[in-house]
Amino acid sequence: MTRHVTFMTIDDAEHYSPGQRAAIVAAYPAHEREARAKGIPVLGSGRIFPVAEQLIACEPFRLPRYWPRLGALDFGWDHPSAAVELAWDTEADIVYVTKAARAAQQTPAMQVLTLKPWGEWLPFAWPRDGRRETLEGAGVALAKQYAAHGLNMLSRHAQFADGSVSVEAGLMEMLDRMQSGRFKVFSTLLPWFEEFRLYHRKDGQVVKLRDDLMAATRYGVMMLREAVVDPAEFRSARRPAGQADPLGAFR
Structure with missing residues (x-):
């Protein structure tokens, strides 16, 4: 059935x-x-992000061209692979989830066809299991398969600046941003909100079911320091009067 x-x-x-x-x-x-x-199920303290949707949802808008952006991937096969795009308002230190894609049983070549239109220049964060070789890829590590098809993969897997890869630290960074108003999601990304509503723990452990976009978002937040401005936009942009530049992008 x-x-x-x-x-x-x-x-x-x-x-x-x-x-x-x-x-x-x-x-x-x-x-x-x-x-x-x-x-949204009543999961009590089991919800990983006990935050009301209206606190993080925002209407889509045209992104300022001087905002750095970053893609992030979570690999999968039977459970979906997922990708998000993050845009970073560095002046206010607000992260926006602006794009999301999720699909099961798609090869890297097929997924790259979906993701390259986001911008061939856009760098992508990826998890450390991307270093593993796969049978489908004839022994080639997943991250290298995506790169071979033209996706701009970061040179190393997602990690904090000190080299750690703690899942809990990543989740707490996301939650802290949500609760402090520094994390927003375009309201049109319905699959992202579906996962957000059901993302929970059982017996203290994160339930790894329908969490693909959540995982991709976490990798992106971990590697936010690698976000970059679209080179074409950068060349034509002029720094707005009074616009702060904490990353030194306009120096």
């Missing part, structure tokens, strides 16, 4: 007007609103 789970929110109930939907949500007790309106 084949089963499929479809996630819907009250915003998908288009037979209600926006005003009616808002009134329905407001009528729920505050602690039940996410579960009833967004379909």
Whole structure:
């Protein structure tokens, strides 16, 4: 028997007007609103990011061309491979998730076809399992397979500046940014929010199920220092008057 789970929110109930939907949500007790309106399970302390969606969601906008950007990958096969693009407002130190892609059982060549239009110049962070050789790639490490197909892979796997790769440290960095208003996600990235709602722990351990975009985002946050400005945009850009430049991009 084949089963499929479809996630819907009250915003998908288009037979209600926006005003009616808002009134329905407001009528729920505050602690039940996410579960009833967004379909978010009540996971209690098990949720890894106990943050209301409205605190991190933002409407898409045209990115300032002087913002550094970075791609990030999580490898997979039966469970999906996933990729995100991060844009960094370095003046306010706010990270934006601006693109997301997820697909199962796709070779590196197929995934690169999806990701290269994001910008051939865009560097991609990747996890340390990208150093492993795979049967599908005839013994060639995954990261090298992506690079061979033209994706601009960083020279080393995702890690903090001190060389550590702690999952918990990465999650805490993301949570700290969310709670302090320094992490935003384009509201149109529905698959990203699906994973965000269900990302949780069991017996203290991160449940590695439907977490592909979450993992890719974590790798990107770890390697944010490698974000760069689009070279074509940089050449034509002029530093706005009064714009801070903490990365020294315009020096």
